[in-house]
Amino acid sequence: MSGLGVDEQALISILGKWHPEQRQHFRKGTRDFFTEDERQFERWNDRHILQLRHEFLRLKDAIVMWTMHPWERDARLLKEALYKGPQYNVLIEIACTRSSEELLGARRAYHSLFDHSIEEDVAFHVHAPEKELLVAILSSYRYEGPKVNEETAKLEAKTLSDVIGKKGLDKKDENVVIRILSTRSKLHLKAIYKHYKAITGKYLDEDLEGDLRLKETVQCLCTPEKYFSQVLDASLGYNVDEISKEALSRVIVTRATRI
Structure with missing residues (x-):
């Protein structure tokens, strides 16, 4: 880094081949560029983030995110999503496509970087009806073992079909949906998704067309490949807005190590 720009092609060629362990090293x-945070992650020096973004002509966000510790990256994405709109889909995406340990790490990094908890900031910046859903899924710590109780999954699929089948969710029904989506393991929720289709003939996210946030939550938890495909399709469209363009870097970087 010379202060007069960087050799983007060479740097991208090197960084793109690094595994997570190499990036940590x-x-x-x-x-x-990085300091050791008391919450056990290496955090970017803010001044150097600005410098790097200034020197790169292209792909600056992707390069910065790629080299960041995943906890810090998610924490900064959460913060940005809250202050740009807020962008509910990004909050849902991070809450529902990360493992329990990854989400816990992002919450720790958020607290360290911004001196607030993510739950506090969501409660302050987001209004009902999205607030209850977002606080619940962002504060969740799910079981990640292999066990699924199929009978419970069937019963909860029936419960969801009963409440979603009504014309509009009332507060009580919405709380039932949020409780199931925020407390059950992803394998359990995928079993519910399967049983819901068997009961109703439609997929759960299809029956939630009228509630975009619940639909995105279900897709991120049960069919993340479907959700990310839609985000990428939108970002690659003609004459897309800046937020959609930013989604391309975000999705590629955060999913690259999960392929």
């Missing part, structure tokens, strides 16, 4: 070895 880089962060630990470049103390001018």
Whole structure:
């Protein structure tokens, strides 16, 4: 980094081949750029983030996100999503496509970086009806073992079909849906998704067309490949807005190590 721009092609060629362990070694070895946070992650020096973004002509967001510790990256994405709109889909995406440990790490990093909890900021910046859903899924710590109680999954699929089949969810019904989506394991929710289709003839997210946030939550939890495909399709369309363009870098970087 010379202060007069960088050799983007060479740097991208090198960084793009690094595994997570190599990126961690880089962060630990470049103390001018990263410092060790008390919550056990290496955090970017804010001044150097601005410098790097200034020197790159293209792909600056992707390069910064790629080298960040995943906890810090998600924390900064959450913060940005809250203050740009807010962008509910990004909050849902991070809450529902990360493992329990990854989400816990992002919450710790958020607290360290911004001196607030993500739950506090969501409660302050987001209004009903989205607030209850977002606080619930962002504060969730799900069981990630292999066990699924199929009978319970069937019963809860029936419960969901009963409440969603009504004309509009009232507060009580919405709380039932949020409770199931925010407390059950992803394998359990996928079993519910399967049984819901058997009961109603339609997929759960199809029956939630009238509630975009619940629909996105179900897709991120049960069919993330479907959700991310839709986000990428929107970002690659003709004459898309800046937020949709930013989604391309976000999705590619955050999903690259999960392929």
